[in-house]
Each structure stands twice: as C-alpha cells, then as structure tokens.
Amino acid sequence: MALENQKFRDKQAQLNATDQLTFKDRLSSLSNLPRFFKLVWQTSKGLTIANCALRIARSATPVATLYIGKLIIDEIIRISHTHGSASHTHLWTLVAAEFALAIISDALTRAITLMDSLLGDLFSNHTSVKIMEHAATLDLDQFENSTFYDKLERARQQTTGRTALLSQVLSQVQDLITMVFLAAGLLAFNPWLILLLLIAIIPAFLGESYFNDRSYVLSRRQTPQRRELDYMRYIGASDETAKEVKLFDLSSFLIQRFQTLANRFYTDNKQLSIRRSAWGTFFAMLGSAGYYGAYVFIIVRAISGSITIGDVTFLAGSFRQLRTLLEGILIRFTSVSQGAVYLTDFFDFFTIKPHITQPAKPLPFPNPIKEGFIFENVGFKYSNSSKWANRHLSFTLHPNEKLALVGENGAGKTTLVKLLARLYDPTEGRILLDGIDLREYDLKELRINIGVIFQDFIRYQMSVAQNIAVGHIREQNDRPLIVSSAEQSLAHPMIETLPEKYDQALGRRFNQGVELSGGEWQKIALARAYMKDAQLLILDEPTAALDARAEYEVFQRFADLTKGKSAVLISHRFSTVRMADRILVLDKGQLLEIGSHEELLAKNGRYAELFHLQAMGYR
Numbered sequence: 001m002a003l004e005n006q007k008f009r010d011k012q013a014q015l016n017a018t019d020q021l022t023f024k025d026r027l028s029s030l031s032n033l034p035r036f037f038k039l040v041w042q043t044s045k046g047l048t049i050a051n052c053a054l055r056i057a058r059s060a061t062p063v064a065t066l067y068i069g070k071l072i073i074d075e076i077i078r079i080s081h082t083h084g085s086a087s088h089t090h091l092w093t094l095v096a097a098e099f100a101l102a103i104i105s106d107a108l109t110r111a112i113t114l115m116d117s118l119l120g121d122l123f124s125n126h127t128s129v130k131i132m133e134h135a136a137t138l139d140l141d142q143f144e145n146s147t148f149y150d151k152l153e154r155a156r157q158q159t160t161g162r163t164a165l166l167s168q169v170l171s172q173v174q175d176l177i178t179m180v181f182l183a184a185g186l187l188a189f190n191p192w193l194i195l196l197l198l199i200a201i202i203p204a205f206l207g208e209s210y211f212n213d214r215s216y217v218l219s220r221r222q223t224p225q226r227r228e229l230d231y232m233r234y235i236g237a238s239d240e241t242a243k244e245v246k247l248f249d250l251s252s253f254l255i256q257r258f259q260t261l262a263n264r265f266y267t268d269n270k271q272l273s274i275r276r277s278a279w280g281t282f283f284a285m286l287g288s289a290g291y292y293g294a295y296v297f298i299i300v301r302a303i304s305g306s307i308t309i310g311d312v313t314f315l316a317g318s319f320r321q322l323r324t325l326l327e328g329i330l331i332r333f334t335s336v337s338q339g340a341v342y343l344t345d346f347f348d349f350f351t352i353k354p355h356i357t358q359p360a361k362p363l364p365f366p367n368p369i370k371e372g373f374i375f376e377n378v379g380f381k382y383s384n385s386s387k388w389a390n391r392h393l394s395f396t397l398h399p400n401e402k403l404a405l406v407g408e409n410g411a412g413k414t415t416l417v418k419l420l421a422r423l424y425d426p427t428e429g430r431i432l433l434d435g436i437d438l439r440e441y442d443l444k445e446l447r448i449n450i451g452v453i454f455q456d457f458i459r460y461q462m463s464v465a466q467n468i469a470v471g472h473i474r475e476q477n478d479r480p481l482i483v484s485s486a487e488q489s490l491a492h493p494m495i496e497t498l499p500e501k502y503d504q505a506l507g508r509r510f511n512q513g514v515e516l517s518g519g520e521w522q523k524i525a526l527a528r529a530y531m532k533d534a535q536l537l538i539l540d541e542p543t544a545a546l547d548a549r550a551e552y553e554v555f556q557r558f559a560d561l562t563k564g565k566s567a568v569l570i571s572h573r574f575s576t577v578r579m580a581d582r583i584l585v586l587d588k589g590q591l592l593e594i595g596s597h598e599e600l601l602a603k604n605g606r607y608a609e610l611f612h613l614q615a616m617g618y619r
C-alpha cells in the first residue's frame with residue numbers, strides 16, 4: 001500500500017494538463033481519508049463523537065417514516081372496509097408516531113448541520129496553524145521556489161475547502177446506513193428492483209466521475225495563473241501599492257491584465273460546465289426511466305392483488321428514496337475521492353523537509369568567539385538559478401572586527417550575509433566558526449548569536465514595541481529592554497512624539513495606525529538589532545533611508561555599541577564604509593579586494609575608483 005501511495009504521489013507530481021486520473025488513482029487517494037480523520041479527531045474529539053452519534057440516529061428515520069406511512073394507509077383501508085365502525089385509536093396513534101418522527105428527524109438534521117459547521121471552523125483553524133508551524137521550519141530557499149509556492153497555495157486551499165469533505169464523508173456513511181434499511185425492504189419484495197435501480201444510476205455516476213476528473217486537472221493546471229490573478233487583485237487594490245498605482249496610472253494596465261487572465265479562466269471553465277450540464281440532463285433522464293419502470297412493476301403487482309396499497313406506498317417510497325440516496329452516494333463518491341486527491345496536495349506539503357536543520361549532535365555556540373568566521377572557497381547558487389551568486393570566497397571575519405561589504409548591485413553582498421546567518425548553506429566550500437563547520441552548531445543558538453537587519457525588513461502592522469521586540473520575540477514583555485534598544489538606534493525621541501508612544505499602532509492597515517517615514521521605520525528596524533546580545537551583528541544597508549546627520553550619529557553609536565562584537569555592514573555610502581576596520585570588495589560574487597580604507601585607497605583598485613567616483617559627486 002505504501003508503494004502504491006508513493007506511486008500515486010509520483011504520478012501526482014508529474015500531473016500536467018493532459019494527464020487524467022484513473023478510477024484506480026481515485027480509489028488509492030481514498031487512503032488519505034484515515035489521516036484526514038485523524039486530523040479531524042485531533043481537532044475536537046467531543047464534536048466528532050457527537051456528530052457521528054447524531055448521524056447514526058438520523059439514518060434510521062427515513063425507513064421508519066415510510067413504514068409507519070404504510071401502516072397508516074393499510075389501517076385506513078381496513079377501517080374503510082368496515083365502513084368506519086372499527087376503532088380509530090390505532091390509526092391516530094400511528095399518525096402521532098409519524099408526526100413525532102418528523103419532528104425528531106428535523107431536529108437531528110439541524111443538530112448535524114450545527115456540528116458540521118462548528119467542527120469545520122475548528123478544523124480550518126487547526127490546519128491553518130499546522131501549515132504555519134510547518135512553513136516556519138522550511139528553508140528560505142524553498143519559499144523562493146515557485147513549485148513550492150504552488151504546493152503551499154494548494155495546501156492553504158485545503159484548510160477551508162476540506163471542511164466540506166468532512167461533512168461529505170460523514171453524510172456518505174449516514175446515507176449508506178439508511179440505504180441498508182431501505183434496501184432490506186426492497187430485497188424482501190423483489191431483488192430485481194435493486195438491479196433496475198443500479199442500471200438507472202451507474203451511467204450518471206460514471207459521467208459525474210469523468211467531469212470531476214476534468215475539473216480537477218483544470219484547476220490544478222490553473223494554480224499558477226490563480227496566484228497571478230490574486231496578485232493582480234492585490235496590487236490593484238491595496239494600501240501598499242496605491243501610491244504607485246496612482247502616480248504611474250497603472251490601474252488600466254492592471255485591470256486589463258486581470259481581465260485577460262480572468263477571461264481565460266472563464267472560457268476554460270465555461271466549456272467544461274456546459275458539457276457537464278448536457279450530459280447530466282441525459283443521465284437524469286435515464287434515472288427517471290429506471291424509476292418509472294419499477295413503479296409500473298409495483299403497480300401491476302398491486303392490481304393483481306399480490307401486495308397491499310400500503311405496500312405500494314412503502315415500496316415506491318423506498319425505491320424513490322433509494323434512487324436519490326444511491327445517486328447521491330455515487331456522485332458524492334466522486335467529490336469525496338476528488339477531495340481526497342486534493343488532500344494529497346495537503347499532505348504532500350507536510351512531506352517537504354527543510355535542508356537547513358539542527359545537526360544530530362549540535363555544538364554550543366562559542367562565547368566569546370575566539371578565531372572568528374573563516375570562509376573556505378565558498379560558493380553559492382540559488383536553486384532557481386544557474387548563475388553563481390557567490391564563488392571562490394576565502395577570507396576571515398575576525399572576532400571584534402567591523403567588516404564592510406562593498407560592490408555593485410547584484411555583486412552578492414546580501415547572499416554572503418545570508419550564508420553567514422545560515423539562511424542558506426554553501427553550495428560548495430564551507431564556513432568555519434572557530435575551526436568548526438557552521439553546520440555543526442546549534443541552529444537556535446546560532447540565530448540568537450547573529451543579529452541581522454536586512455534592507456527589506458518587514459514593517460509589521462503592529463505596535464512600536466512589538467515592531468522592536470521582533471528582534472528577540474522572547475523578550476516582548478521586557479519594556480526596559482525595548483526602550484533601551486530604541487535609544488541605541490536613536491528611535492526613542494521619535495517614538496516619544498507618537499500619541500501612544502511605544503503602544504502606538506504602526507501602519508495604516510488597522511484602526512488608528514500611524515505611518516512613519518522611511519528613515520523612522522529604519523530606526524525602528526535598527527532597534528531590533530539591539531534587542532538581543534548577539535555576538536555578530538549584520539546590517540544590510542541599515543542607513544540608506546537615514547538623513548546625513550542621523551546616519552553619522554547612528555554610526556558614531558554603532559562603533560560604541562558593537563565594542564567586543566563582530567559586525568558586517570553592507571552600504572553603498574563610503575562615508576559609512578570607511579568607518580569599518582576592513583572592507584571587502586565583491587565583484588560578480590567573487591572577492592576582488594580586501595583591506596582597510598587606507599590600504600585599498602593606496603592600492604588604487606576598484607575600491608579607490610568607486611570611492612573617488614562618489615567623492616566627486618560631493619565636490
């Protein structure tokens with residue numbers, strides 16, 4: 001079975017527009033259901049049990065109602081044969097029983113709907129949390145891969161879409177039990193009726209099955225476009241993009257692109273829907289023919305006197321209900337198996353494993369760092385690119401050293417610091433810390449000891465305090481630490497001017513949020529770096545948005561604050577760069593020069609060239 005499952009998965013992975021799922025694939029996708037129910041069970045044991053119990057009770061009511069109906073009719077005929085002289089008590093007792101049953105049955109249906117919706121909401125929350133938890137363990141590299149994104153997207157859809165699957169499977173079981181009761185009556189009368197029923201239903205089932213396959217294949221093929229459509233919808237109407245959309249007058253460009261995509265969806269879906277509807281009508285006609293065939297048969301038997309009028313109503317009622325139920329079950333089978341196929345995507349997401357993981361025997365991070373970080377012929381290639389972003393990098397970042405990275409756009413500066421923070425592992429070569437491969441160290445400790453602020457830091461739509469605390473979220477309640485971090489990054493005076501100070505909500509997305517300027521945001525982001533006592537501080541263009549005075553002050557302080565620590569700075573401003581102990585010049589991912597400001601000027605190489613170029617601009 002495991003092998004079968006694996007084969008099925010492999011097949012899923014290769015699925016493209018021309019592939020179709022066979023009946024066998026559908027059946028094998030049902031093997032996802034036990035895992036699915038395990039998740040449901042984990043969501044709420046109480047609600048799951050209550051739901052099942054109510055459904056079992058509800059499944060017995062249709063046959064009981066029909067049978068009481070039959071007894072009522074036979075009783076009426078019996079009384080009418082006596083010209084009304086027989087006692088009516090039994091008749092009214094039967095009517096009262098049917099009435100009570102109708103009320104119970106309605107109440108059960110409503111209770112089941114309630115249970116379904118409660119359990120569905122909880123299930124959706126539970127699986128969303130699971131997805132977030134798992135996504136948090138994955139590598140940055142995996143997030144940058146579009147196949148991964150499609151998987152994540154499909155898994156996300158499952159959290160809400162699959163709640164329907166839950167009630168479908170439970171209804172399926174409930175209807176099967178109901179059918180057993182009803183079929184028992186029909187079988188006792190004439191087994192051929194059951195055969196007639198099957199002949200009437202099977203074409204409809206096969207048709208439904210075929211069209212569900214087609215719509216699954218279509219929807220899978222459309223996943224990337226759907227993401228693009230959502231993206232268009234987002235940039236067409238969001239607070240973050242409104243400024244540019246207005247200034248560049250992008251709305252008609254975006255709308256046109258949205259419409260082209262949306263129309264393509266519509267055309268593809270329309271063709272399928274029309275074909276589905278035409279065939280559906282034909283199969284429904286076949287079903288009706290089967291039903292009326294059986295009806296005629298029952299009537300003929302009643303005329304010949306072999307069954308009572310009560311039997312006719314019971315049998316015709318049973319047959320009609322069985323047909324509806326069986327049709328429902330068969331049609332639902334296709335959507336259940338389709339749902340189960342989608343579940344494969346959901347469970348597949350959880351099979352994606354990160355590569356950057358905790359080593360089997362993690363070493364404690366050295367404190368203090370004694371020999372520093374040594375790059376040994378390090379090279380790195382992004383998995384979605386054939387180009388080397390870094391290559392042949394060999395240098396040492398000494399303890400307490402302030403190293404600046406310089407290079408043109410795309411030279412590989414950010415990539416280098418991502419390797420230092422182990423957001424990626426080198427494709428070739430290795431990075432040593434105190435003589436031991438970085439991969440040997442405890443990952444959590446490593447992240448605590450290396451503080452990084454990237455140029456594209458996130459502006460969280462949360463309070464000022466929370467925006468700073470994200471630098472070391474464990475300390476989110478340590479207000480004095482948050483304030484002192486803000487003082488160090490020079491954000492404190494600005495925060496003091498905000499109406500709610502540290503509790504001020506930032507960003508416009510939520511009520512009463514305040515928007516900050518680019519430089520103010522940058523000071524807040526810088527404060528994150530001071531939240532933890534990291535031994536290596538990495539600032540990737542930390543001051544690009546700061547004015548000249550603020551930048552000067554930040555770096556005056558930075559030198560003080562990073563005493564006894566190593567720091568890596570990325571900057572395009574040479575006024576900042578020259579404050580570093582050494583400067584590493586990168587060109588196309590490779591090390592071109594390394595040395596102090598004076599040494600590199602004396603060398604008169606690329607650094608000197610870039611420095612003079614910028615200095616000229618100020619003269």
Ligand SMILES: Nc1ncnc2c1ncn2[C@@H]1O[C@H](COP(=O)(O)OP(=O)(O)OP(=O)(O)O)[C@@H](O)[C@H]1O
Nearest residue numbers: 144382385389407408409410411412413414415416
């Ligand atoms: N996530 C990614 N996937 C694929 N390629 C990437 C990715 N990020 C960067 N690159 C590529 O790697 C190379 C180095 O990029 P990197 O961001 O390290 O440059 P940088 O020196 O920091 O540039 P800048 O000064 O513009 O910030 C570039 O050619 C870039 O196109």
